[in-house]
Amino acid sequence: MNMHPEELAMAASLLPGNSIQPSAVVLGAGIAEVIFGVVWLFTKHRRRLFWLQTIVFPVLTLSATISDPSTLIHPFSPLTFNLCLLILSIIGLLISRDVPTAKTCKRQR
Incomplete structure (x- = not known):
């Protein structure tokens, strides 16, 4: 799996110390996103x-x-993207x- 360097840098800046590898956090987040998408396909309780x-x-x-304030100036910044979502x-x-x-x-018949 290919991980974007900015995602790794953001995960590294949020993690305290060197106890957890940023690549493991990014991989876990990616797997969680895929699972969440599959749940959307098969659930009946979409309001939840x-x-x-x-x-x-x-x-x-x-x-x-918090992890990288400079991302706010990018065209598809987390602020604009997540606000739309x-x-x-x-x-x-x-x-x-x-x-x-x-x-x-x-x-009706």
């Missing part, structure tokens, strides 16, 4: 995932800003109750 995302995105933005999660959370399912569909 929307709630989880509305909590996680600000935390990720804050940790990326947070807004989409809030919209999804608000409209998820109104999405019809096959279980609640009523047919």
Whole structure:
């Protein structure tokens, strides 16, 4: 698996001391992202995932800003990217109750 040098540098700046390798943290985060995506495909309780995302995105933005504040000037900075994802999660959370399912569909003959 190829890891971006900036991700490794950001993980290294957030980790205290030399007890944990940054590559292990980046690899674990990548595996967690893949698992989260697979859960999105197969779960019925998407509102819980929307709630989880509305909590996680600000935390990720804050940790990326603390680890390397210079990333805020990049075109696709963690601030703009995660803010867009947070807004989409809030919209999804608000409209998820109104999405019809096959279980609640009523047919007329």
